[in-house]
Each structure stands twice: as structure tokens, then as C-alpha cells.
Amino acid sequence: MATVKIKGMSCNHCVMAVQKALSGVEGVTNIKVDLEKGEATFDQAAPVDTNTIKEAIQKAGYQLG
Numbered sequence: 001m002a003t004v005k006i007k008g009m010s011c012n013h014c015v016m017a018v019q020k021a022l023s024g025v026e027g028v029t030n031i032k033v034d035l036e037k038g039e040a041t042f043d044q045a046a047p048v049d050t051n052t053i054k055e056a057i058q059k060a061g062y063q064l065g
């Protein structure tokens with residue numbers, strides 16, 4: 001399981017946006033986004049490049065923290 005810190009989430013809309021962004025990354029499964037902690041956890045069905053995660057999060061309008 002991997003955990004990433006995400007900056008800029010303020011409500012459940014943000015949670016959904018981050019969830020959707022991560023679900024679009026190949027190999028990422030079992031995503032859980034925690035608004036209060038400002039982080040997301042996920043399992044990797046295949047090795048996932050951190051830069052790919054970063055880009056997906058940024059495209060959704062947030063930053064890795």
C-alpha cells in the first residue's frame with residue numbers, strides 16, 4: 001500500500017476529484033482518500049511511477065504535499 005500527501009483538498013468534492021484522478025492511473029486500485037489527513041492511500045496492482053501519480057493529481061487541480 002502506498003500513501004501520498006495531497007495539498008488543497010477542502011471538501012468532499014475535492015475527495016471525489018482526487019479519487020477519480022487516481023482511478024485513472026493504471027495499476028492503482030483500492031483508493032481511499034482521507035480529507036482530514038489530506039492524504040490518499042492505494043494499492044498497486046502493477047508498479048506505479050510517482051510522477052504519474054503527481055501528474056494525475058496536478059491535472060485534477062491539487063498538489064502532492
Ligand SMILES: [Cu+2]
Nearest residue numbers: 010011013014
Ligand atoms: Cu472541494
